[in-house]
Amino acid sequence: MKALIRSLFAASAMAALAACATTDDSTGSTRSASSYGEPDAPYPSTYQRYPGAPTALVGATVYDGAGGRIDSGTVLFADGKVVGIGGPDLAIPAGYTRIDGAGKFVTPGVIDIHSHLGDYPTPAVDAHSDGNEATNPTTPEVWAEHSVWPQDPGFTRALANGGITALQILPGSANLTGGRSVTLKNVPARTVQGMKFPGAPYGMKMACGENPKRVYASRGPSTRMGNFAKNRQMWFDAQEYAAGDRDKRDLAKETLAGVLDGDILVHNHCYRADEMALVMDMAKEAGYKVTAFHHAVESYKIGDLLRENGVCSAIWADWYGFKMEAYDGIPENGALLQQAGACVIIHSDDANGIQRLNQEAAKAQAAGARIGIDIPDAEVVGWFTLNAAKAMGIGDVTGSLETGKMADVVLWNGDPLSVYSRPEKVWIDGALMFDAMDPQRRPVSDFELGQPGEGDVK
Incomplete structure (x- = not known):
């Protein structure tokens, strides 16, 4: 039984990681190459961002984290970075995945x-x-x-x-x-x-x-x-x-x-x-x-x-x-x-x-x-x-939504300062790491395996 549980967890964990790692990545590769790392440090960072697709969040109320608010705002990010932020007239380049944020809110991570x-x-x-x-x-x-x-x-x-x-x-x-x-x-x-x-x-x-x-x-x-x-x-x-x-x-x-x-x-x-x-x-x-x-x-x-x-x-x-x-x-x-x-x-x-x-x-x-x-x-x-x-x-x-900064972004299903709101999607360095609408992008741990709604085995 323990072996079965371990094997089920391994499959679930790898599926969750794969779902994150291959988000919008047509090559099917896992984690993208990166210059991140501190080779001279005794315990260097080996962090590499997960891959993501060029994304445009449109129509949401945007709080940029630095005290700014944009109604019906547009946030663009690609290659792990914020590449643009503005109002509804901000041009969206070709090839961007468009996500409708009408009635929703966007903040930095x-x-x-x-x-x-x-x-x-x-x-x-x-x-x-x-x-x-x-x-x-x-x-x-x-x-x-x-x-x-x-x-x-x-x-x-x-x-x-x-x-x-x-x-x-x-x-x-x-x-x-x-x-x-x-x-x-x-x-x-x-x-x-x-x-x-x-x-x-x-x-x-x-x-x-x-x-x-x-x-x-x-x-x-x-x-x-x-x-x-x-x-x-x-x-x-x-x-x-x-x-x-x-x-x-x-x-x-x-x-x-x-x-x-x-x-x-x-x-x-x-x-x-x-x-x-x-x-x-x-x-x-x-x-x-x-x-x-x-x-x-x-x-x-x-x-x-x-x-x-x-x-x-x-x-x-x-x-x-x-x-x-x-x-x-x-x-x-x-x-x-x-x-x-x-x-x-x-x-x-x-x-x-x-x-x-x-x-x-x-x-x-x-x-x-x-x-x-x-x-x-x-x-x-x-x-x-x-x-x-x-x-x-x-x-x-x-920490803020500014051109050139890391695309650490949260799309909230409502006002983030309301008790009734929660994250709908979360991107880290432009990679979609959580999606409340997609069970494959709701990561779980082995301690949650098999719990209702958390990594159920069908």
Whole structure:
């Protein structure tokens, strides 16, 4: 019986991959040749885009992710790139597959800046718990990609239900310094290298507050002042390494030196406003920059400081009260940050939440409207597209619908800021990776094989 199940899964998985790989490709080849890859990196990206056909989405309401809206818009993409965006008068070249989007909406692919898919995969059992190297308060030497399980069914759920085309996988928040993050394209692959977003910079996860002082209470640090003392000493040691002889490999200090050199972006788990202000001061002392505070439930208290320091807040819409440092979380956080001119990102930190970042953004928008802060829909779409891309260091190639950028595109069956809407089609680099209307383009994992509507065997 087990052998039969394995063989059925293999057939189903290969069929799903083949359906994606041969989408609109008359040659019948699987994955297209590409110049993507980083051969000089120790764990290079081997990502190659799946093939797709030149496509014209016409008649839909288009949100470009950068604050623009086009009614009855046209989006053209071919060879993995956006080649044109405009109104109904935009000329459609010969040979393009035309898709009628009347009554529908188009956005850039949704991007989650804070995910643990693959490191805390489903099924959620101890054997799969690989996100926290909770053996030392500072572990900058670990890399999240070395724990990512590409077979996690959360990836396909995020694609199908949330329109997720790219995501950053972070270590957990048990550690003051948790290690390197990795940015992935949300495509089926046998290896994590096959999912790695080509050219994306690494991030480094840090955490402050309750989590590390609780986890390491028995051996220290056990207080917030202990947290800062440990981190400051780590940075002083890293400065010496960065300024000295790097011939002797030190994996921890290599990552920290990368941060000091500006090559690795700091993503800092932090809740309280006072701690965020202290962390920004510590960053100035040590010579690095915080790219984004994650969770950041009290960011609304220091929106001006965050704006002045160019630090984004990656937030939930309304998670509140689950621990002491979350008790000042308010649903108006995002709107108040937007009003202050600070960068707002909606993130998930959750295998279910990643499937509805669009709805979470709409909730935050509505909370603002209730206190008189009206934020246009086109700007709110940027909270889960371009703002996330910029903070991940990939905003020059994705996150908005602009000529020359990657054709990461979602066609929604209705207003993406409505609870009643969901992705109808999702393209990644111009390849149709999900189609709600086509069972052959609804990818499934082995844990879903045989479930109603998910890879049924006829």
